[in-house]
Amino acid sequence: MVSLTINGQKVEVEPEATILQAAEKLGVFIPTFCYSPQLTLVGACRMCVVEVEGMRALVASCCTPVRDGMVVHTDTERVHTARKINLNLLLANHPLDCLTCEKNGNCRLQDYCYLYGVSESDFKGDRKDYALEDTNPFFIRDMNKCILCGLCVRTCHEINGAGAIEIMNRGFDSKVSAAFYDPLENSPCVFCGMCVDACPVGALTPKQSIGKGRSYELETVKTVCPYCGTGCGLELYVKNNEVVRVKGDPSNPVSRGQVCVKGHFGTDFLKSPERLTTPLIRKNGELVESSWDEALDLVAEKLKGVKGTELAGFSSARATNEENYLFQKLLRSLGTNNIDHCARL
């Protein structure tokens, strides 16, 4: 273990730990844009800079390993100035349409500007002026809002492996894009949307949730994806009895926040107008609406009316364990083992 001091408090951490991790252990807050524990450390956004005694310049705490006896200050005037100027620089090149931005209330740029009291930029001059990219049905890319943290790019390369996007160009003209500035549809993008979940600002917006609710109005429910057998964890964001957005659940031990296009963007079948909403009974060859009592009575009567061996059931690989259990219990209680499901399909 290595011992160091942060803001006058002593802390012991593993020798491989970074200053940021040591600070986290102490509960000392350090702002970050480009940092993710799952991705390569790049030290690009410079929001997490701190002062280390004996070092000439500020250091990025996310990618600087601790040293024994290190003395760190995270809250000095010098650190604050650097962070404020950093935010100031970002704001000088960022639209200020928070009023209608989907990310409002859940945007790290907004949060940090609030924290450091940066309300508008001191700098004026050239700004990015890119066209909105909204040709795919899943999400909109507004690169005017991009702060070039690179989380999306690293997610695409290091988590997904698709490698559909890159930071193109250099310097002030840097821009995240698919090769040849093509739309994503013409790239290896598989529309997993993990880049969207990773973006700390409002540069990537899922289309399905536009106008459906402010982040702070939404209730989060953690559940499991209804599609393939991997069992990825999903976070469903709910407002007024409607799932308005889905994200991968970072706390899920199987998927660690990862998802594919189906789990991410394919669950709004829930709201389909084609959903069945009442029982139906075939009368004169037509399926007509009925009450539950009528339908259940009819089914019960038919189930009772045959020998067990004349009865068969297909259970569901999409229903819960409890429901599958009850289904086979029901059929077995009625005297049949003719139970199967599409496990084999």
Add this chain to the structure above:
Amino acid sequence: MTNSIGEIEDAGALLVIGSNTTETHPVIGYRMKMAKRKGAALIVVDPRRVDLAEHADLFLQLRPGTNEALLNGLIHVIIEEGLADEEFVRERTEGFAEMAAAVKKYTPGYVEEITGVAADDIRRAARLYAKAESAAIFYTMGITQHSSGTNNVLAVANLAMVSGNVGKRSAGVNPLRGQNNVQGACDMGALPNVVTGYQRVDHRDTQSKFKKDWGVKLPVAPGLTATEIIDGILDGGIKVLYVMGENPALSDANLNHVLEALAKVEFLVVQDIFLTETAAQADVVLPAAAFAEKHGTFTNTERRVQLVRQAVNPPGEARADWVILQELASRLGLGWSYGGPEEVFQEIARLTPSYAGISYKRLEEEGGLQWPCPDAEHPGTPYLHANQFAGGKGHFTPVEYQPPAEEPDAEYPLLLTTGRNLFHYHTGTMTRRSSAIGPFKPEEMAQISKEDAEKLGIEEGDLVKISSRRGEVKVKVQVTEIVPPGVVFMTFHFHEAAVNLLTNSKVDPVAKIPEYKVCAVKLEKAVP
């Protein structure tokens, strides 16, 4: 899966056979690519040049339906070159000699003749796999959906055991289950021969245990499987069919046969969230709640039981399946009175040794548990067979190559194989109704090779008629290098081009899985 998803990225080698993982199990596909970036050897075996093949160290493009031969070939090389894990074989297994004798004739040269894979590549694959510190095998329906599916699975097990890749981290035999809770449905005894936790229904202990708990006597004789049920209806033996959340009218092989049965059955109840092709045939349709509208648990492909939570209310009068079942039970005088899914789960845990230690409370706190989890202190089991196999020793079973039940001939010169794509799922009931995915991939595109397209004078986007001995469909084509000449690929996501009108319902004699993966077809240009 014998092993866990979280172990994939640390494997030394991955053998992915008959699985288009990046499309069917994308997140597992991510992990495979991660493993590859971390230095694992990646070997992909598939008739199609699937996406994962682009990332592979070695891609073996075999003829559809020749998996056992290839697997036997790999085992042959491993034994021949002294790469077998002798200690493992000696200590942990039995039946090696018979199996070894059976693979003797599967020399790389012979296997090349059958599979079309170069003998050298077979040798290289065997070495990459057997020499790795830990090597994991993954397969999906590409292995099981064959008339010889059970043999394939046995051959996979032979391969893993011969190289000692069982019972340790980042190794094992890992079928990737297709549907979110297909593992759970099996675990729960939604099968004709077993009740929960694979306890045989005809076993005396099972009978008495369940009788005591349920207060009813279980039928002893194993029931009929899905395909047998369909045949049973056509024979007249089955009169009432209760379908909960399935769509056999689109997903089952040789659809015409199934549709005939659904029309014939005396009383059909379908409980679903949409009026599926099957529900449309029903006498009574019961509206059910979807995944986000109810509580419960799912068990994923790595045997992990996870909580499913309700986020919104079901639409209209729709009800959760468990509520509907309980309502019926009470009308049938069974006297169920579950207060909710948690109580049902407690009953499951009580009756199922492998689930005995699992509770909602633990799932909430620990974020899922992998069975076997025999008691409340047990941490769950990330990988199976750590110290011994369930039945004591691992058993090698000799496997012989059998050609597919139906092979191309003069009349039906092409080989049709089926699967899924990234954007859709199963019969498309959910994905096609998603506002984003539905319009993005609105129609089926059958894949054919450039060579075949040229031969038949077909271009990308043309409408063609594909027919087999059982039926025909009309579909647009995509001309691609993904499929080799002689092979046609279609998904079963689209009712407009229901591929299962063509497929063969010839089933594997043991597992009763139809041979979706191979059947003979012909293809001709169609007029719209």
Add this chain to the structure above:
Amino acid sequence: MYEKQILICAGTGCISSGSMHVQESLSEELKKHGLQDKVRIILSGCHGFCEKGPIFIVYPEDIFYCEVKVEDVPELVEEHLVKGNVVERLLYKDPVSEKRVFSHKDIPFYSKQKRQILRNCGVIDPENIDEYIIRGGYSGMKKALYMDPLEIINTVKSSGLRGRGGAGFPTGMKWEFGYRSPGDKKYVVCNADEGDPGAFMDRSVLEGDPHAVLEGLIIAGRAIGSDEAYIYVRAEYPLAIRRLRKAIAQAEEYGFLGNNILDSGTNFKINIKEGAGAFVCGEETALLASIEGERGIPRPRPPFPAVKGLWGKPTCINNVETLANVPLILRNGAEWYSAVGTEGSKGTKIFAVTGKVNNTGLCEVPMGISLREIVFDIGGGIRGGKKYKAVQIGGPSGGCIPEELLDLPVDFDSLTAKGAMMGSGGMVVMDEDTCMVDLARYFLSFTQSESCGKCTPCREGTKRMLEILERITQGKGEPDDIERLEKLALSVKDSALCGLGQTAPNPVLTTLRYFRDEYEAHIFDRRCPAGVCKDLLSYYIDPELCIGCRACTKACPAEAISGEKKEPHVIDETKCIRCGACFERCKKGAVKTR
């Protein structure tokens, strides 16, 4: 046996002023006179005095001819070689005394120099390994091959050698890190990217004495336990690349490279990697990424390359000039080496002197020499008798040093203390006609366009700094721009990811420190004291000189000039767009600026 030798400079500078044509014509002339077996022509590396090229030296008498053209060759052969008369008109003329100088040793440009690293440049044929060996070459390597790695490291440590690539990191210490990093595969990398547009000493060393760099690499490899090196050299240096390839082939032939070098059991291989040319690719982590075939973009350090470098293996990266010092240290010992220099900076340093001095070119000086000596003795003072204003040291990453600091000793620490830096060794001398705000703008426009864009302070910050400077030089500066600029510059310096961003503010900060009044004049008086910033000039017509010819009236696109024919004219300042057309047109010099 040859009676005479003639050195013709074949460095890039002299080649571009025609030295190869001079050589061709010389061979012909020699043949004509039957002297081809008596006089030997040697194509040498750069002599540093490129401004006066092509350079042509006759030995043994050591007569230094400069600016020799093809037309001069017959006369040189006829007069000097045949008759033995020195051709005076082709000798170097001292700009101050106006006297002709015979030997290069008497030219002040050379006499104050201490040519250790450049000792072979301009003297030997760089394409001939034997000439290098005769002058002691590869003897340092031979020693090192039988030394313990730590002994080599300690020798370099006690020599006091610090990296010449910019940061001045102690070389011995870097090697020790590399040596102590565990790993069976390690790399040595020679940084020959030389991205500073004003510097060319690395090129000259590579062209003029390539074996010195190879020898340095072999010694470095032996010290840290590496068997493979990369030389990352910019593709715009084709001659250097060609000579390096040739040198490597010769060293291999002599058994100095390859397996089991001179039976010592040491293996060593040198690869050449041509760089794509971005300035930031000279930054060590970006350079490694570029060798690996990735985009040349800096990575955070730690991990330092000495621990995790090329393909994740321990890697020592050294600059060309640093490596060229190494054979000397091994050959002559640490004490010999550290005798030259100051407390913290040992040995010599090569500077590329340009700008408003009489003598421009490469000069190698002992560490600690004063700026005054470089500018006024070696550089021969300010051109045209103008007044010295400042010198920018260290290229675009460096800072400027004003007149009051002319006696500053030139070494790593003194320069850094004053806000400049040794950097690449570029040295631009400026006279009173230079606007310091415009200078800062000029250097910043270079770094801004070279920013890779990875980190926020540099990507966004250099852009905003440049915009403020542009504003000021355009006369649109705002009252709080100085404070805004200074705060931003300090913050970018303090928080950027790599050396490019950390040093880009230096020109701004030093001009603010030493020439703040010029900024203030631009902003508050709307005036450019040096008369450089066009938008701030105001044109007027001197009525004494104006003859009323109307040339200016016709030239003015803004119709701002009025006046009767043959009467003095006037410029309406409110209409003037400061294009300067009238200024250029007036034959009487009546149009003036203020």
